Amino acid sequence: MAKEPQIQDAETSTLIDPFFTRNNLTLQDQHECYAIVSQLYPNQTISPASCQGYCSFTLFVGPSTVIQFRPSPYRLDLLVTSLASSIHSVHVPKTSHRAVLRSSGLEVYSMSRIPGASLRDSRSHSPTLARSPQFLENLCTSLAAFLVHSWHRRPPAPPTPRGKIGISLYARLQLLTTALPARFRPIARQLVDNMHNITSLPWVLTHGDLVPGNIMLSPSCGYLTGLVDWAEAEVLPFGLCLYGLEEILGEMTEDGWEYHPAAEGLREVFWRELGEGVGEKERKRVEMARIAGILLWWGFAWDEGRIDRVVEEGRDEIEIARLDAFLGPFDEADLRVSKL
Known part of the structure; x- marks a missing residue:
């Protein structure tokens, strides 16, 4: 329900996204998010979503992939996301769990990008x-x-x-x-x-x-x-x-x-x-x-x-x-x- 605008668009920025301060995380934790995406998707463009959710931090990777970071209290129910994509096919992101970041504990999910x-x-x-x-x-x-x-x-x-x-x-x-x-x-x-x-x-x-x-x-x-x-x-x-x-x-x-x-x-x-x-x-x-x-x-x-x-x-x-x-x-x- 509550949405906040994204305030930074580059990994090297000294600005920290509100998601990280809200969850008592640091600028280093933010950089770690970009780093793991770079490792998972080398040579792909990475940019933050223009509309960030209250409980997550979302990055667009290339033209068709979304990576989302969520604190453990806000982890996704993969049974629900799987049911959604099975019912609605291409109209719902296909979601998978990729990792848990060691320092921050953030859950890492990959999703297909919905066009438009x-x-x-x-x-x-x-x-x-x-x-x-x-x-x-x-x-x-x-x-x-x-x-x-x-x-x-x-x-x-x-x-x-x-x-x-x-x-x-x-x-x-x-x-x-x-x-x-x-x-x-x-x-x-x-x-x-x-x-x-x-x-x-x-x-x-x-x-x-x-x-x-x-x-x-x-x-x-x-x-x-x-x-x-x-x-x-x-x-x-x-x-x-x-x-x-x-x-x-x-x-x-x-x-x-x-x-x-x-x-x-x-x-x-x-x-x-x-x-x-x-x-x-x-x-x-x-x-x-x-x-x-x-x-x-x-x-x-x-x-x-x-x-x-x-x-x-x-x-x-x-x-x-x-x-x-x-x-x-x-x-x-x-x-x-x-x-x-």
Whole structure:
């Protein structure tokens, strides 16, 4: 959720990336990362990713390889990354573990590079094109198709939840009914009362951080080329990741969250594509899961990955602003679904 810009682009620089200071590592540890990449991939160009994650340091090696360094508390679950690439093929990086650095203890992973540019970078480099209705429509339809694929490639029966969110869905939503700012509590209560409509949806592999920096696309037309950063992915009821749709339809500005002028039409384009793939009759339950996803992802503060403290007015303004924008005026009828 929390992303920081990369501040250095050369191994010989005396500047240290925030990732290393945040993890009590040194400039020498940073140089060691470049050194092992040079050993593994001699004569290849090496450059840091423009958008670095909070829990990792990422280098691009040549045209098709990514090397990522992660502290052991944030190590990747290779069963999850393997499942993601087996379901989505070329749209998800193929990941392998390469080494553990002796001095820093950083885990080293190699990944295939997803072509294209991130939505975040496209908005920065081509602001007019990346905000045009046709560009965004292409992204909405191709994202819907990607998610439909996960619907059809799901486990044959709901698995026993093993991820951080999956094992605590009910408890987290119940906590939100009393701890969220008062205006959001009725939504959380309605979701708790209708939890069966969410958990009875197909359980699918779900990306855990669907934000612009992780959405890869063709910079010329907007079609999705893949999703990166599956570190927080887990098997969850379908639709919980649809908070990410809002990140496509709008952006945070100095004045708060602003939706693009064509947002409502694009939203219907997305739901029409999704409905054709999963069945229009499922829209109500999937919409409920989308709202639950918004509360679960933005109702809890990041806090360096702990994600266990409910957001507070005056302390977590970015999260509160998103909740206000994404949930809007609450109508209980939006969550009224007959028992299935």
